[in-house]
Amino acid sequence: MKVLCAVKRVVDANVNVVVKNDGTGVDLTNVKMAVNPFCEIGVEEGLRLQEAGIATEVVAATVGSEKAQEQIRVCMALGADRGIVVEADDDLEPLSIAKLLKAVYEREQPSIVIFGKQSIDGDNGQTGQMFAALTGLPQGTFASELSIEGDSAEVTREVDGGLQTVKVSLPMVLTTDLRLNTPRFATLPNIMKSRRKPIENVSPTSLGVTLDRHTETLNVDRPPERKSGIKVDSVEELVDKLRNEAKVIS
Secondary structure (H helix, E strand, O other): OEEEEEEOEEEOOOOOOOEOOOOOOEOOOOOOEEEOHHHHHHHHHHHHHHHOOOOOEEEEEEEEOHHHHHHHHHHHHHOOOEEEEEEOOOOOOHHHHHHHHHHHHHHHOOOEEEEEOOOOOOOOOOHHHHHHHHHOOOEEEEEEEEEEEOOEEEEEEEEOOEEEEEEEEOOEEEEEOHHHOOOOOOOHHHHHHHOOOOEEEEOOOOOOOOOOOOOOOOOOOOOOOOOOOOOOOOHHHHHHHHHHOOOOOO
16 A cells, blocks of 8 residues: 655744745745644654555655755655655645646555645645545545554544544545644654655656646735733723723623
């Protein structure tokens, strides 16, 4: 069984993001980049399936510029067997990314395709579901637990009302939630081994995919700064301010 893990190159979660003065986007000059945390959980799940003897190969794939090879190397240092970089713009829409990964899926024919449930930059949470729709594969989204039995999988999903368990047939699409697992750290031997693992660079043209843009970013702003809070001396004063100043209760 082959597992394909889709990963995304994002600004490191610990970086203070700076918006460009012209409002066209985020300034990425000399900014530390990382593997999207939810995607890292997906890679970890693939590796755990391999260690359990269920998966025979774990492939990490990304869509982005040549710089995204760095994040694929990180995935291979964690344990992924090889990597694929679809060379394209870093700011593609989720639908375009889903189309490119669909072409990769058709070449690789994995039994499980794992996405992070969302990226920490765009925060759309769309790519995995769009990919499932394009490929016609069953999906288990927002997964906090996964078990494989034969040609089917049981997925525990985190939903608004609590937990939902679904059974889907393989091949399938999985999107990972935070509680699915805790990703490992790369060991020095695995970091050294990752340098010898292959990374394949492919283009949208070689995959037979034509990219069209459907949305346009008009402006990017930082969220307004929160005003400082105040202290009150009594419950009565708190209720008065909520009613007469904040006007959130009547």
